[in-house]
Amino acid sequence: MILLSNVSKVYDxxxxxxxxxxxxxxxxxxxxxxxPSGAGxxxxxxxxxxxxxxxxxxxxxxxxxxxxxxxxxIPYLRRNMGVVFQDFRLLxxxxxxxxxxxxxxxxxxxxxxxxxxxxxxxxxVGLAGKAKMLPGQLSGGEQQRVxxxxxxxxxxxxxxxxxxxxxxxxxxxxxxxELLDEINKRxxxxxxxxxxxxxxxxxxxxxxxxxxxxxxxxxxxxxxxxEN
Amino acid sequence: MKINSFQYYLREASKNVFSNGWMSIASIFTVIASLLVFGxxxxxxxxxxxxxxxxEGDYEIxxxxxxxxxxxxxxxxxxxxRSLTNVSEVxxxxxxxxxxxxxxxxxxxAVLLDGYEENNPLRDWYKVRLLDLSLADETAKELxxxxxxxxxxxxxxxxDKLVNMTGYLGSISVWVMIFLTIASVFIISxxxxxxxxxRRKEINIMKFVGATDWFIRWPFIIEGIIIGLFGxxxxxxxxxxGYQGILGMLSGLNISFVTFKPFGDLAFxxxxxFLLMGVVLGGLGSLMSVRKHLKV
Numbered sequence: 257m258i259l260l261s262n263v264s265k266v267y268d269x270x271x272x273x274x275x276x277x278x279x280x281x282x283x284x285x286x287x288x289x290x291x292p293s294g295a296g297x298x299x300x301x302x303x304x305x306x307x308x309x310x311x312x313x314x315x316x317x318x319x320x321x322x323x324x325x326x327x328x329x330i331p332y333l334r335r336n337m338g339v340v341f342q343d344f345r346l347l348x349x350x351x352x353x354x355x356x357x358x359x360x361x362x363x364x365x366x367x368x369x370x371x372x373x374x375x376x377x378x379x380x381v382g383l384a385g386k387a388k389m390l391p392g393q394l395s396g397g398e399q400q401r402v403x404x405x406x407x408x409x410x411x412x413x414x415x416x417x418x419x420x421x422x423x424x425x426x427x428x429x430x431x432x433x434e435l436l437d438e439i440n441k442r443x444x445x446x447x448x449x450x451x452x453x454x455x456x457x458x459x460x461x462x463x464x465x466x467x468x469x470x471x472x473x474x475x476x477x478x479x480x481x482x483e484n
Numbered sequence: 485m486k487i488n489s490f491q492y493y494l495r496e497a498s499k500n501v502f503s504n505g506w507m508s509i510a511s512i513f514t515v516i517a518s519l520l521v522f523g524x525x526x527x528x529x530x531x532x533x534x535x536x537x538x539x540e541g542d543y544e545i546x547x548x549x550x551x552x553x554x555x556x557x558x559x560x561x562x563x564x565x566r567s568l569t570n571v572s573e574v575x576x577x578x579x580x581x582x583x584x585x586x587x588x589x590x591x592x593x594a595v596l597l598d599g600y601e602e603n604n605p606l607r608d609w610y611k612v613r614l615l616d617l618s619l620a621d622e623t624a625k626e627l628x629x630x631x632x633x634x635x636x637x638x639x640x641x642x643x644d645k646l647v648n649m650t651g652y653l654g655s656i657s658v659w660v661m662i663f664l665t666i667a668s669v670f671i672i673s674x675x676x677x678x679x680x681x682x683r684r685k686e687i688n689i690m691k692f693v694g695a696t697d698w699f700i701r702w703p704f705i706i707e708g709i710i711i712g713l714f715g716x717x718x719x720x721x722x723x724x725x726g727y728q729g730i731l732g733m734l735s736g737l738n739i740s741f742v743t744f745k746p747f748g749d750l751a752f753x754x755x756x757x758f759l760l761m762g763v764v765l766g767g768l769g770s771l772m773s774v775r776k777h778l779k780v
Contacts, residue, residue, distance in 0.1 A: 359689075364699070
């Protein structure tokens with residue numbers, strides 16, 4: 257599903273963020289990307305989202321070489337993936353329902369599909385009763401659930417989560433992780449960059465560790481492996 | 485463009501217009517200003533052409549017949565004049581008739597003209613009307629070349645002045661228009677820039693859920709077009725009231741030699757031009773802004 261082959265990323269200022277990285281992520285996997293700050297996790301996430309392009313090497317997503325996409329094709333690549341961030345990135349003046357339906361509207365989904373799909377995904381993340389509330393009226397965990405609902409509403413093949421529990425207390429974070437595990441069991445591939453040692457250790461999923469732009473460890477059912 | 489999406493664009497665009505409040509109003513005012521100048525020029529030039537047309541309709545060249553010509557020669561000459569290509573109508577104005585007309589004009593003093601019947605100092609005229617007035621100079625030369633033509637009397641001045649004035653007016657208006665167009669486009673693009681800035685979070689989210697570039701751009705372009713259309717409608721109302729008001733005042737002055745275009749004749753083309761210009765100004769302004777400030 258996702259294949260990186262000898263990927264390097266050198267920024268314009270000359271700093272090398274990723275240095276000759278290769279890995280394969282299969283459909284249905286749950287992968288943690290770990291490593292110290294500045295190791296290259298964010299760059300890796302940005303490459304997958306096509307916010308940045310690789311300086312050399314190939315990024316292949318669903319059999320498409322992302323580096324060869326034209327500007328016009330990029331949005332269609334992004335429809336394959338859902339994204340959640342540490343800071344949720346919800347629209348504060350739209351209700352929970354609107355925040356989620358918005359993601360369907362912008363890809364031109366028919367109204368009937370929106371009316372069917374949005375309540376379904378909201379109840380999946382446990383927010384069926386809060387559709388009419390504004391993000392500001394929700395707790396952090398609930399806001400991240402809205403973001404998850406938004407990421408999933410278009411049925412993406414995989415979900416990219418960039419420090420999704422970074423702003424949450426440990427209990428709420430674990431609840432979000434249970435939800436992600438649930439989503440993963442339903443077939444969505446999940447790639448999650450994180451600093452949360454306890455979470456990684458508890459989940460026993462594949463761990464890819466990056467340091468100084470190089471993969472230092474890639475193991476199934478791995479540990480976080482750092483002392484924070 | 486999908487119907488669903490179009491509704492979305494329209495909804496977002498009108499929301500933006502209202503949430504930008506004062507900036508939208510400022511933009512609408514600049515559109516009005518530039519359309520007003522444009523409308524003023526349009527109305528004036530249409531009317532000047534209209535008046536020039538009326539004067540041209542009356543336009544004729546008077547051909548004075550050489551006094552040595554007798555009746556037969558004069559009539560033969562009339563046939564020659566008729567045979568010229570650009571001549572539509574030739575009417576003879578006999579010196580006897582004109583003497584009678586003079587007497588009528590002189591009224592009580594007509595006695596002064598007594599005795600001239602025998603030795604009429606006036607000359608026979610042909611009044612020549614032309615098919616194509618723009619060829620008047622060429623035709624005048626041909627007329628002069630006809631044997632027996634003593635001289636021509638032309639009344640070209642008034643028309644020339646009108647045509648010149650329309651020209652000057654045109655070039656002044658073009659410059660003012662260019663200036664105001666640039667100003668409107670600039671101010672509209674600034675307004676749109678504010679919207680883009682206010683919505684940058686939303687734009688970012690749209691991007692990562694896979695909205696196409698044009699899907700993101702359209703609401704902003706439509707916002708500009710809405711501003712342009714508002715301006716167009718207000719300008720149309722202003723011009724329509726103003727024009728009819730001025731016509732009303734002029735009709736009170738009782739100027740009989742020229743008439744102005746009734747507003748009904750102008751309404752359709754004015755409305756069309758304003759709407760088109762409004763859309764172009766608004767669309768162009770937001771397109772500029774979107775290109776510059778919306779990195780998608």
